[in-house]
Amino acid sequence: MMRAPGGWRRFLILLPILCFLPYFFSVRELHQSTTIGDLPTKRTKFDHLVLGPAAGQGLPNRLQCQGSKALNKTKFSTSSQVPNFGEKIEFVTVFTIYNSTISVRADEKASNLVTVGNVSYSKEERSMAILNTFVNFIQVTMPQSNLVILTDPASDFSISRNGVTVYPIQGEYSRDKLMLQRIRSYIAFLETRLREVSRRPEHVNHYIFTDSDIAVVDDLGHIFHDFPNFHLALTFRNNKDQPLNSGFIAVRGTVDGISRAKNFLQKVLEVYKSKYINASRMLGDQLALAWVVKSHPSFDIRRFSKAQAFVEDVGGASVLFLPCAIYNWTPPEGAGQFHGMPLDVKVVHFKGSRKRLMLESWNFFSSSSDISDMLCLVLMSGRTKYDF
Structure with missing residues (x-):
């Protein structure tokens, strides 16, 4: 058999790389391919979006994209399409600003600036930009909803937005204790709402407790109607050690719902303090949640292996388990299997270093006004590490 010339062999080896290169480009240069020097290197965080091929191509019930255009756009619901039963939804999040009393030199401050689009942010300004983007998405997809920000009374920040209330709650909001304090703040908030609804049982507000780094991309009001x-x-995922994510907790706003949810979270808090206090900076709340649920005698953990909603009684509360x-839904980082984005995704969680992606996504949506196309941007950017 004749051997192919050496040049052809090198060309065939390089061919897959050459075919793959055009998929990597900045969001600011959507129609230009990059050079080899722009390609990601291991553990590199980028100061601009790097887009690759959209995962899930050809799979059923997954978003299909061509560039930044969605090919199978879903008709996302709006508040006007969701039945109105006189019940409102309040989003609740815990947020604080860590103010430094140490003066920072001008050159050090400049080196910490991060630019997204045409705006540069300091560390504190990044946090506020994420919070405002969180509010923006809610007000687009669920404009009739209100937002309550639970915070440290000593935290020095202000936000002037319609439908947004800052609610100080005393506690320990240091970085090392923030996840522990978050559960305490949730419980304290529910106690105040329990007193209110006990006086006015006909006045029902449902509550959705979330992290502030999420984008609500579809109306969530149906949860309380479809699962009465x-x-x-x-929310759950098929993960043996951490099957539950604490970034999304919904509570029915009746006396019974608030009371049982509060009691459930108090059990989680007790387990957190007794078993996982060494993980108080992060993950401890999720480990405690999983322990409370999995320790219930009748609970079958195999139900977490299928992405289908189900209801189970756990510790005196009727708990609805919704698939993450x-x-x-979280854009994966780095290697690993990734099967794309479900067409009916309703919440996108920009954990960790995906914060830039959240801001860039909002900027893209602001210019396109198309949720589906924006989700293509998220899908194509989701496996890259960014700078904050």
């Missing part, structure tokens, strides 16, 4: 018998809702794939 749950007290609180959690729809209600808490």
Whole structure:
């Protein structure tokens, strides 16, 4: 058999790389391919979006994209399409600003600036930009909803937005204790709402407790109508050690719903303090959630292997388990299997270093006004590490 010339062999080896290169480009240069020097290197965080091929191509019930255009756009619901039963939804998040009393030199401050689009942010300004973007998405997809920000009374920040209330709650908001304090703040907030609804049982507000680095991309009001018998809702994934994510907790705003949800979270808090206090900076709340649920005698953990909603009684509360794939979808980082984005995704969670992607996504949506196209941008950017 004749051997192919050496040049041809080198060309065939390089061919897959050459075919792949055009998929990497900045969001500011959507129609230009990059050079080899722009390609990601291991553990590099980028100061601009780097787009690659959209995962899930050809798979059923997954978003299909051609560039930044969605090919199978879903008709996302709006508040006007969701039945109105006189019940409102309040989003609740915990947020604080860590103010430094140490003066920072001008050159050090400049080196910490991060630019997204035409705006440069300091560390504190980044946090506020994320919070404002969180509010923006809610006000687009659920304009009739209100937002409550639970915070440290000593935290020095202000936000003037319609439908947004800052609610100080005393506690320990240091970085090392923030996840522990978050559960305490949720419980304290529910106690105040329990007193209010006990006086006015006909006045029902449902509550969705979330991280502030999420984008609500579809109306969530249907949860309380489609599943009428749950007290609180959690999101789950097929993960043996951390099957539950604490970034999304829904509570039915009735006396029974608030009371049982509060009692459930108090059990989680007790387990957190007794078993996982060494993980108080992060993950401890999720480990405690999983322990409370999995320790219930009748609970079958195999139900977490299928991305289908189900209701189970746990510790005196009726708990609705919602799949993260729809209600808490996170763009994966780095290697690993990735099967794309479900067409009916309702919440995108920009964890960790995906914060730039959240801001860039809002900027893209502001210019396009198309949720589906924006989700293509997220899908094509989701496996890259960014700078904050």
